[in-house]
Amino acid sequence: MMSARVAERLSPQDLFTKYNRRYFADHLPPDCPVKVTGAKRYLHPEALGLLDLKTGITIRPGPAELMRRTLLHEMAHLAVMMAAIGRGGPTLTEREALSATRAGDPADVHAHGIDWQREMWRLALNHGETWAVQHIVDNNPSVIDVLVAAFTRLPASSLPAPTNDEEVYRRLIENRDRRDGLRAAYLSARPAIAGGHSARSAKSVGRLAAPADALR
Numbered sequence: 001m002m003s004a005r006v007a008e009r010l011s012p013q014d015l016f017t018k019y020n021r022r023y024f025a026d027h028l029p030p031d032c033p034v035k036v037t038g039a040k041r042y043l044h045p046e047a048l049g050l051l052d053l054k055t056g057i058t059i060r061p062g063p064a065e066l067m068r069r070t071l072l073h074e075m076a077h078l079a080v081m082m083a084a085i086g087r088g089g090p091t092l093t094e095r096e097a098l099s100a101t102r103a104g105d106p107a108d109v110h111a112h113g114i115d116w117q118r119e120m121w122r123l124a125l126n127h128g129e130t131w132a133v134q135h136i137v138d139n140n141p142s143v144i145d146v147l148v149a150a151f152t153r154l155p156a157s158s159l160p161a162p163t164n165d166e167e168v169y170r171r172l173i174e175n176r177d178r179r180d181g182l183r184a185a186y187l188s189a190r191p192a193i194a195g196g197h198s199a200r201s202a203k204s205v206g207r208l209a210a211p212a213d214a215l216r
């Protein structure tokens with residue numbers, strides 16, 4: 001597919017611009033730097049990516065699709081942070097701690113709480129990025145039981161049995177009834193980021209002036 005090949009050749013910075021528009025309604029700061037490096041002073045040795053409000057997004061070099069997914073994972077973090085800053089409410093640390101607590105893991109104060117999960121569900125359910133469910137599950141194992149139960153209730157399929165979890169999630173989301181059920185369960189609490197708000201962009205990462213209502 002020509003379009004896929006063209007997309008793969010885009011630099012991570014250009015991919016950020018593309019997905020900021022396509023998936024985040026241009027609500028993320030357009031000049032957020034996206035750096036590709038595995039250097040230890042930027043990235044923990046085991047990390048694939050990092051979001052830092054001072055230095056932007058860092059992505060470890062690797063296969064194009066892996067880097068693309070890492071970028072979207074970090075953009076979901078950025079959306080959560082933008083919303084927290086835009087509200088002018090609790091500090092980021094407090095906010096993330098609250099998030100993590102609601103997700104049932106008070107120790108995880110730096111990231112994969114309920115707000116981040118909602119961004120990832122949105123990417124999966126509204127934009128077909130079904131791999132994002134694997135990231136949710138990897139960071140929140142309790143979600144697996146719910147998804148497996150939903151999968152076992154799918155109508156019998158002529159397709160061969162799935163060989164991995166990611167295939168299970170993809171089929172769940174491709175099934176309209178199940179997708180709508182998942183959407184209701186995970187996205188209904190607050191409107192999606194791109195759900196009809198007019199796009200307004202913050203001017204820079206250093207001046208994160210996010211529209212509070214747009215991300216929530």
Ligand SMILES: [Zn+2]
Pocket residue numbers: 073077111112
């Ligand atoms: Zn993360």
